[in-house]
Amino acid sequence: MCGRYSLALHDPSEIRARFCLDESVEVRTRYNIAPADRVLAVVAGRDGRPRGELLRWGLVPSFARSPHTGLKLINARVETVQRRPVFRRAFERWRCLIVADGFYEWRRLERGAAQPFHVTRADGELFAFAGLWSIWHAPDGSLLRSCAILTGPANAAVAPLHDRMPVILKRDHERAWLDAATPREELVRMLGGLEASQTALAEVSTAVNDVRCDGPECLRAPAQQAPAQPLQGVLF
DSSP states (O other), X not given: OOSOEEEOSSOHHHHHHHHTOOTXXXXXXXXXXXXXXXXXXXXXXXXXXXXXXXXXXXXXXXXOSOGGGGGGOSEEETTTTTTXXXXXXXXXXXXXXXXXXXXXXXXXXXXXXXXXXEEEETTOOOEEEEEEEEEEEOXXXXXXXXXXXXXEEOOTTTTTTOSEEEOBOOGGGHHHXXXXXXXXXXXXXXXXXXXXXXXXXXXXXXXXXXXXXXXXXXXXXXXXXXXXXXXXXXXX
């Protein structure tokens, strides 16, 4: 599952350089990215070259009757993405990279409380989630560009918190993930995700429980906060 993530540990100039983004797309420091937010992504342009985009998190397929559909489609399971009509066309033609440096997961405690963890690459590097995107045409003629994050079984490091986790692509797979000519069998092989040995977890503040909180306090150590509190506004 992936219901919150971050893009806060790296300077925007470093993010632009890593993903070859020009100044046409806004790059913001975000500590607590939540569904329905506009998120930084990389898509393949008409010429096949990578291009930065801001997409709304929560996929709205082109055939949807309402943009509210996306609120239920923030994640796509790797096991069913090729079969479900809502994701199948996007998997075949509309793949994207969703730029991040960590995601959040929670350990349930007594009486409904939960301790959040920030999950990163062990080397602290930027990465990309495997994503799908779509364009929805509104009745007024406007366009909504939206996305979903692929999820798979959790590795051994994350499994004590949750049985699923977002798919973090290997860096040398990113270009092929965007390429419309990449064979389906090769795409599937890319979805194994981050290995446990490459995964780091750190307990962080319960401030991240509140979707309205999007500052450095989200990553504070638990020793700097009050006792864990019930989750507020978590959408998964």
